[in-house]
Each structure stands twice: as structure tokens, then as C-alpha cells.
Amino acid sequence: MVRPALSLLLAAVALLPACIVGRYSEGETIADEQIPRIVPGETTKREILDWFGSPERFSESAFVEKYLTDQELVPGPVLDLPFADVLVYRFTEGRLRGIVMILFNHIRLDVASDTLIVYFDDQDRVLYYGWRKGTDVLR
Amino acid sequence: MSCASTLGVLLALALSTACTIERAYMGNEFEGPPDGRIVVGQTTKREILELLGPPDRIQRQYDGDVFVYAYVRRNATSITIEEPLFTNLTIFSYQKSQEKSDRMVVLFDRAGLVLGLGFRRGTEQLERF
Numbered sequence: 001m002v003r004p005a006l007s008l009l010l011a012a013v014a015l016l017p018a019c020i021v022g023r024y025s026e027g028e029t030i031a032d033e034q035i036p037r038i039v040p041g042e043t044t045k046r047e048i049l050d051w052f053g054s055p056e057r058f059s060e061s062a063f064v065e066k067y068l069t070d071q072e073l074v075p076g077p078v079l080d081l082p083f084a085d086v087l088v089y090r091f092t093e094g095r096l097r098g099i100v101m102i103l104f105n106h107i108r109l110d111v112a113s114d115t116l117i118v119y120f121d122d123q124d125r126v127l128y129y130g131w132r133k134g135t136d137v138l139r
Numbered sequence: 140m141s142c143a144s145t146l147g148v149l150l151a152l153a154l155s156t157a158c159t160i161e162r163a164y165m166g167n168e169f170e171g172p173p174d175g176r177i178v179v180g181q182t183t184k185r186e187i188l189e190l191l192g193p194p195d196r197i198q199r200q201y202d203g204d205v206f207v208y209a210y211v212r213r214n215a216t217s218i219t220i221e222e223p224l225f226t227n228l229t230i231f232s233y234q235k236s237q238e239k240s241d242r243m244v245v246l247f248d249r250a251g252l253v254l255g256l257g258f259r260r261g262t263e264q265l266e267r268f
Contacts, residue, residue: 105159105160108164112167128188129188
């Protein structure tokens with residue numbers, strides 16, 4: 001009676017599952033409630049900076065993005081050089097989920113980002129812009 | 140349970156076998172170029188931003204910008220059989236990793252009109268395991 005119980009116990013220990021749940025984010029969240037206020041031809045660069053703050057590459061380094069770029073998993077920063085006629089705002093979020101057992105492991109990593117790109121004319125007024133809320137798929 | 144069975148169970152536990160499945164999805168999934176809505180020489184950068192959203196990368200060229208959209212998926216599977224208690228010997232190891240991406244580039248001229256468009260959907264070629 002003891003031996004079957006011991007075998008079952010050993011088997012249970014061998015199949016003991018552990019969960020991995022992780023989240024990370026990079027960059028500042030984009031004030032998407034301000035997006036409807038952007039009017040091409042009217043909104044100025046100063047207003048964009050007031051509403052959305054410091055754009056990408058002017059704020060802190062993106063360590064995870066650099067790692068992902070080195071691994072060739074993402075194309076890299078949206079702009080290599082900070083051009084005066086384009087401002088880029090990006091917020092990246094990642095979600096890691098996994099189940100780790102001795103016999104079977106499953107790990108999944110999802111990375112998505114919100115991106116706002118604003119082009120300006122030579123008068124520093126918005127020429128056009130593009131916006132995508134990509135992190136919704138992680139909810 | 141006989142001695143042989145117990146020994147079998149212990150041996151099986153001693154020979155640790157691990158199967159690992161990894162999935163990494165990077166970027167924002169996107170559809171291909173909308174049919175008939177992008178016309179070379181007519182569609183503007185503004186319309187592209189409205190239709191496709193902001194690109195993942197802007198490359199500046201002398202002739203005009205290039206918008207790059209990318210979505211990468213990496214699937215990896217591995218099976219390892221090893222003896223972790225005494226010899227730490229790997230008896231068998233199998234690894235398979237596939238990385239595919241959907242990529243689209245839109246080229247513009249200096250006036251901001253579409254000069255060309257390229258799209259390749261690679262993620263459909265990913266094998267499940």
C-alpha cells in the first residue's frame with residue numbers, strides 16, 4: 001500500500017506545475033484622449049509637445065527595445081535620427097505567460113506597442129499624423 | 140508494486156525528459172494592403188497613415204521616406220532527455236526554431252506620394268510544432 005502511494009507521490013512531484021506570469025512596459029503611456037484634438041494644418045508642434053511630452057529618443061533609453069532589436073525581433077526604433085519634421089511617441093508593453101513542469105513547458109511572450117507619429121510642415125504645424133493603439137490585444 | 144516496477148518508476152524519474160514549447164509574438168499584427176485603395180503615384184502619405192496607421196520604422200532616403208510595417212512570430216520546440224542526478228548527461232536533445240514575419244514597405248517620393256509597395260506574409264508558413 002505504501003509503495004503505490006510513494007509512486008503516486010513521486011509522479012505528482014515530477015509533474016508539479018509552476019506558472020510564470022510577467023509583464024513589462026517601456027516608455028510613457030500616450031495620452032490618447034488628446035488624439036482627437038490634433039487637427040492637421042492647425043495644431044502646432046508646441047501643442048503636441050505640451051499634450052504628449054517628450055517624444056521617443058529624447059526620453060530614456062529603451063533597453064528592452066534595444067535587446068529585441070539586437071535579436072532581430074523588431075525593426076528597431078521608429079526613427080534613427082530625431083528629424084525636426086517628425087515626432088514619434090511609442091509605448092511598448094509585453095506579457096509573458098508560461099507553465100513549467102518537469103515534463104512539459106509552455107512559454108508565450110507577446111509584445112505590442114502604441115505608436116503616434118506626427119509630421120509637421122515648415123511652419124511647425126501638423127501636416128498629418130498616424131495613431132495605433134496596439135496594446136489593446138494584450139488585455 | 141514489484142521491485143521491477145518501482146525500479147522502472149525511479150529510472151523514469153531519473154531520466155528527466157522535458158518538452159518545451161515557446162511562442163514569441165512581436166509587434167502589432169496587420170492586414171495586408173487594402174485592395175484597390177493604394178494607387179501608386181496617387182495615394183498620399185497622409186492617406187497611408189489613415190489606412191495603415193503609423194509604421195514600425197521610418198527610413199529616410201534622398202528620394203523620400205520609406206514606411207516599414209513588421210510583425211514577427213517565433214515558434215520554438217525542444218525535447219531533451221537527460222540524467223540530472225548522477226552524470227548530468229544529456230542523452231537526447233531535439234530543438235526546432237522557426238521565425239517568420241509579415242513585412243510591408245511603402246515607398247514615397249519627395250512629394251509624399253506612394254512610389255511603390257511591397258508586402259509579404261510570412262507568418263502563414265509557420266509550422267505548429
